[in-house]
Amino acid sequence: MDARFLSIPALAEVPSPAPSVAVVVDVMRAYTVAAWxxxxxxxxxxxxxxxxxxxxxxxRHPEWVALKDGPPAPGFGLVNSPGLLRSADLAGRTVVRKTTARTVGALAVKDAELVLCAAFVVAEATARVLRERAAGTVTIVVTGEDGRADEDLACAEYIAGRTFEPGTDAAAFLRRAAASRAAAERATGVREGAHPDDVALCLELDRFPFAMVAAVEDSLMVLRPHPVPPADGGGAAG
Structure with missing residues (x-):
């Protein structure tokens, strides 16, 4: 098993068939929010x-709750902020979301046999699923800034590292993410649709004991949690 890192535009150049295993990474903030x-x-x-x-x-489904990027808007009950979402009561609810490249990235690999969506908060669980289920080449989609967002690339490389070398330490990867342009932009000032704790919450390592698997259900791309039992001896290093 090996890994290749692609931007969303680069996916269009990948010859058929579709990747068998794909991981779509967004740290700030789409898949951190999904995990929350x-x-x-x-x-x-x-x-x-x-x-x-x-x-x-x-x-069509008034019991669902809609989520979007940016400030609140009519029809959307949630915004793309882990700091704002952490107090929400979503028990048994279906969330329908539209964000920018992050949602597009998952839809671009919907024909893969296994699609995982990931951020630092579910990094180890994601790596464990890959170790248990993947073979051949894992395609890791780096969503931000056409594949150049360092917080997403750092997380992608960390997950790949944990997949192939379970002793890989997180510290250097988290430092890169903390120094990224996205982290700086979200740390300066407060704007609608954001919370001062968002960056810190996006940089929490292995907060949740599940991976997130996306698959087509009734023509819709649906993301669900995939519980992963803790490994013997604890979680990730770092």
């Missing part, structure tokens, strides 16, 4: 291709 949604009780997250699709799904 599951921790707050959400049953599943439906990944919408557009804001209009998210609102249409919410209209």
């Amino acid at each position: 949604a599951f921790a707050r009780g959400a049953e599943k997250i439906v990944l919408a291709a557009s804001r209009a699709e998210a609102l249409a799904l919410r209209s």
Whole structure:
């Protein structure tokens, strides 16, 4: 098993067939938020291709709650902030979300046999699923800044490291993420749709004991938590 790191645009150049195993990484903040949604009780997250699709799904399923990037907007009950989401009661709820490249990244690999969505908060659980189930080449999609976002690339490389060398230490990867442009932008000032704790929450390592698996269900791309029992001897180093 080996890994290749691709941006979303580069996926279009990958010849058929689709990757057999794909990991879509977004640290700040889409998949950190997704993990928090599951921790707050959400049953599943439906990944919408557009804001209009998210609102249409919410209209057809009034019991669902919609989530978006940026400030609050009519029809959307949640925003893309782990700091704001951590107090939400989502027990048994379905979340339908539209974010930017992060949702698009998962949809771009929907034909893969296994699709995992990841951030630092579920890094070790993701690596354990890869160690147990993957063979051949793992395609890791680095979503931010057309594959150049250092917080996403650091997390992607860390997950790959933990997959192939379980002793890989997290410290240097977390430092890179903390020094990234995205972290700096979110740490300066307070804006609608964000919380001062968002960066710190995005840099928590292995906060949750589950991976997140996306698959097509009734023509929709659906993300669900995948519990991973703790390994003997504890979690990740670092």
